[in-house]
Amino acid sequence: xxxxxxxxxxxxxxxxxxxxxxxxxxxxxxxxxxxxxxxxxxxxxxxxxxxxxxxxxxxxxxxxxxxxxxxxxxxxxxxxxxxxxxxxxxxxxxxxxxxxxxxxxxxxxxxxxxxxxxxxxxxxxxxxxxxxxxxxxxxxxxxxxxxxxxxxxxxxxxxxxxxxxxxxxxxxxxxxxxxxxxxxxxxxx
Numbered sequence: 001x002x003x004x005x006x007x008x009x010x011x012x013x014x015x016x017x018x019x020x021x022x023x024x025x026x027x028x029x030x031x032x033x034x035x036x037x038x039x040x041x042x043x044x045x046x047x048x049x050x051x052x053x054x055x056x057x058x059x060x061x062x063x064x065x066x067x068x069x070x071x072x073x074x075x076x077x078x079x080x081x082x083x084x085x086x087x088x089x090x091x092x093x094x095x096x097x098x099x100x101x102x103x104x105x106x107x108x109x110x111x112x113x114x115x116x117x118x119x120x121x122x123x124x125x126x127x128x129x130x131x132x133x134x135x136x137x138x139x140x141x142x143x144x145x146x147x148x149x150x151x152x153x154x155x156x157x158x159x160x161x162x163x164x165x166x167x168x169x170x171x172x173x174x175x176x177x178x179x180x181x182x183x184x185x186x187x188x189x
Contacts (some may be wrong), residue, residue, distance in 0.1 A: 004052050005050060005052060006049045006050075006055065008052075011045065011048065011049050012019065012141040014062055018063050018066055019045075021063065022041050022044060022063075022066055022067065022070055023037055023041050025067055025070060025071075026038075026040045026041055026044075026070055028076065029070075035179075037039045040070055040073050040077065040189070041074050044069050044070040044073060045070050047073075048066065060181070072104055109115075111166055112162075115162050115165040118165055119158055122154060123155075123158035123161065124158070126144065126154040126155050126158060127152075127153055127155060127159075128146065137151050137152055
């Protein structure tokens with residue numbers, strides 16, 4: 001079964017006569033995106049090649065038919081782009097923070113809870129205020145009714161005990177984080 005198509009000479013003449021105007025029209029519909037406009041122009045001419053009956057229509061010019069087909073193709077292309085989620089390049093993916101494994105974070109949370117339970121009530125109270133509630137040393141001292149120096153001392157010794165009780169928790173990261181925490185807390189008092 002052979003399907004009828006437009007002959008090459010007629011199609012070349014159509015391109016020569018209406019191609020530049022069609023491209024200009026599509027540039028407007030694609031907001032200046034030349035590549036999309038060229039793709040849509042080519043697809044419009046493919047449709048003209050596939051539908052030779054359009055040449056037999058009672059029009060003086062093929063331009064209205066071409067522009068109608070081009071406009072519909074541009075609308076369809078825009079709708080299909082909007083229906084799909086936007087594509088993300090590798091650069092964006094590389095700069096995005098990696099998602100933490102939820103199983104690992106759950107195990108870590110259980111380990112921390114268990115280690116905190118081993119602390120004395122005084123040490124636990126200081127850590128809860130500073131690390132879980134986000135209070136400064138001064139605010140913690142007020143909340144617990146103890147001097148700021150005692151808050152610093154208890155947090156230091158509580159963190160040392162935690163470093164011994166938590167698996168995989170290095171004392172180097174403990175000393176640097178507690179030192180930076182104490183420096184930050186001392187400046188806020």
